[in-house]
Amino acid sequence: MDQQAPPLAGRREWIGLAVLALPTLLLALSMTSLNLAIPYLSADLNPSGAQLLWITDIYGFLIAGTLITMGTLGDRFGRRRLLLIGAAVFGVASAIGAYSNSPEMLIVMRALLGLSGATLMPSTLSLLSNMFRDPAQRTFAFSTWMATFMGGTAVGPLVGGVFLERFWWGSVLLLGVPVMLVLLALGPVLLPENKDPDPGQIDLLSVALSLAGVLSVVYGLKQIAGDSASRLAFVYMAAGIVILVVFLRRQRRLSHPLLDLAMFRNRTFSVPIVALAVGIFMNGGINFFLMQFLQSVLGLTPLQAGLCTLPPTTIGMATSMLAPQLIQRFRPAFIMGPAFLAAAAGHVIISTVDKDSGAALLVVGLAVMGTGFGLFMAMGTSLALGAVEPEKSGAASATSETSTELGLSLGIAVLGSVGTAVYQSTFRSRVPEGTPESVVDRAEKTVGAAALEAEKLPAPLSEEFLDAVGSAFAAGLRTNSVIGAVGLTCVAVFVTVMLRHLPAQPKGSGGHGHGGGDAAPGTEATPSPAPGTEPVPSPASGAAGAPSPAPGTEVKRDS
Known part of the structure; x- marks a missing residue:
């Protein structure tokens, strides 16, 4: 028996896609701008090495720890409702965190940002998954979602750099507040409420x-x-x-x-989930070292450091938008495998960077990384969420986000610790004679603290001291790059072998998790009913009417 082709999205769904991209932009702005501010908040708040790691990644860990719960809450009480509540809390926590006067206060606010951020992403992905049931349109929607996120990572450092050159470090946390206000204004009008009518007890x-x-x-x-x-x-x-x-x-x-383990029996769901988690884990060490290396070792201003991230994120945006076209021509395994290899090649280039190589070589490596990163993120997310039934989209979205957030946070913690250990041991072996032990103790905690300590030393000793710091920190960065290159190559082999059974998704093939329609975004040749409206009979469907909303979901429209 032939499966009925999934409904195509109409104009309202495409407008809703633009609104659902806003939380992604908000989170990207907050994450990237804070990384840029690390040297400044380190100088102002004087956190210990452990506190600095808490500040940078407690956000991601709490997201990872609560995403499954928040996804279930969205299924039960409404994904749009949870999205808007989370956006409001996120904005308030950002504003308070901007005025933190101690490491402990900032850590608490970052924790609250993590809890509220956990409400945003599963709601966004679940709404998208239900609004775009056609595989080709869904891939386009997720590619747009991913491109918006990467656009935020590109804009965040630039805007953050301008703010840091004119204001205090906390100002960068305020970047997401205007985006949150736009989301709160447009969300109730343009987004459909969507929830599972029978989610069961929590x-x-x-x-x-x-x-x-x-x-x-x-x-x-x-x-x-x-x-x-x-x-x-x-x-x-x-x-x-x-x-x-x-x-x-x-x-x-x-x-x-709370977590449906049966979903993991489906290889089309579980393999992309695992691959994305490991891939992002391998990038975590680079993320932790990047801005510190550009500013504290290479001596770039915040704006210059932000500009260095523009080429790789722009390339990542472009490659993520290639996914809908590539999936119609090639098998997913033969897209994701080379994408991971491209990211590994970027790590290989970065593994040749030292304190005297300048920013150009690092930017080239990041650009090559971005080529693969944007593609495998868009493809992996679309494959995983397209492999589950609509009524499980909330749990599937939360599981997908849990894997990526946990992968990033663990990468920062584990690889960040490995790189830091290499920095500390290398620094200790290269400290110039005559350096006070108290200075060495403070300098080995963070490279930002080392730069401040160097200013207190006499000129000849200060130069030798900074040379040792730069060489040691570059050694930590290179170590993480080598680990990342090996890990990403292994992931490339893994996805190529495990996903080789999936066919390409040619236009008009239809079917759950495969194929796709041929309508361009925004067209309504055979549109699905707008979310929340009653199906309208069409000549093609006869008495049965147009395709009904996704099974297992309760859809209504509020304004």
């Missing part, structure tokens, strides 16, 4: 287990990253792993699990 014990497990592991990692690798740190990590195992076993017994 299992509070599962919520507690997932949070306790993730946060225990994170705490242990942070202690190790902060040069406090005590026995207690490993106890926390082991306890967290045990709790997560209990959490997973419980999900198998529940009729309405």
Whole structure:
């Protein structure tokens, strides 16, 4: 029996896509601009090495720990409602965080940003997945979503650089506030409310287990990253792993699990999820070192450092938008495999960077990385979410975001710690004679602190000191690049082998998870009903009417 072709999106869905891109832009602005401000907040708040790591990635860890819960809440209470609540809280936390006067205060605000950010992404992806059921249109929608995110990562450093040259470091946290206001104004008017009519009860014990497990592991990692690798740190990590195992076993017994493990039996869902998590993990170490290297080692201004990120993010945006065309000509395995190899090649180039090579070589490496990054992110997200039934889109979206956020945060923590350890050991071996031990102790915590300590030393010693700092930090960056190149090459082989069974999605093939329609974005040759409206009978469908909204969802339109 032939499957009915999925409905095509109409004008309202394409306008909704523009609105749903706003949370993505908001999150990208906040993340990239904060990375740019690390040297400045380090000088102002004087955080320890462990506190600096908490500031940079507690946001991602709390997102990873609560995404599944927030995805379930969206399925139950409404994805649009959760999206708007999260946007409001995110804006308020950004404004308060901008005026933090201690590392602890900033960490708390970043934690609140993580909790509210966890409401945004699963709601956005779930709404997109239900609004765009045709595979080709869905790939285009997710590619646009990804391009917007990467556009935010490009604009964030530029705007953040301008702000940092004119205002205090906290001003960069305010960048997302205007975007949040636009979303709150347009969201209720243009977005359909969408939720699962039968989501089941929320299992509070599962919520507690997932949070306790993730946060225990994170705490242990942070202690190790902060040069406090005590026995207690490993106890926390082991306890967290045990709790997560209990959490997973419980999900198998529940009729309405917080995380539906059955989704992972579908290779088209699980393979992209794993590949994206590992790929982003490998990029995490580069992300942690990048802005510090450009500013504290190469001596660039914040604006100049921001400009260095423009070519790679622009290229990443362009390649992500190629995904809808490539998927119609080639098998997904033969797109994602080379994309991961391109990212690995970028890491290889960066592994040749040193303190005297200048910014050009680093930018070239980042640009090559961006070529593969944009493509495998857009393709992987579209494949994974297109492989599940519509009624599971909230949980699937949350699982996808959990994997990427956890991958990035773990990459920053683990590879950031590895790179930092290399920096510290290399720095210790190259410290010029006559440097006070107290200066060395402070300088080895962060490269920003080292730059400040160098200003206190007499001229000849200061130059030798900075030379040692730059060489040591470049060694840490190169180490992370080599690890990333090897890891991404392994992922390329993995996806090529595991996804080789998937065919291309030629125009008009239809079918769940494959194929696609041939309508251009914005056209309504055979449109689906606007979300929230009753199906209108068409000559082609006879008495049955136009295709109904996605099964398992309750769709209504509020303004």
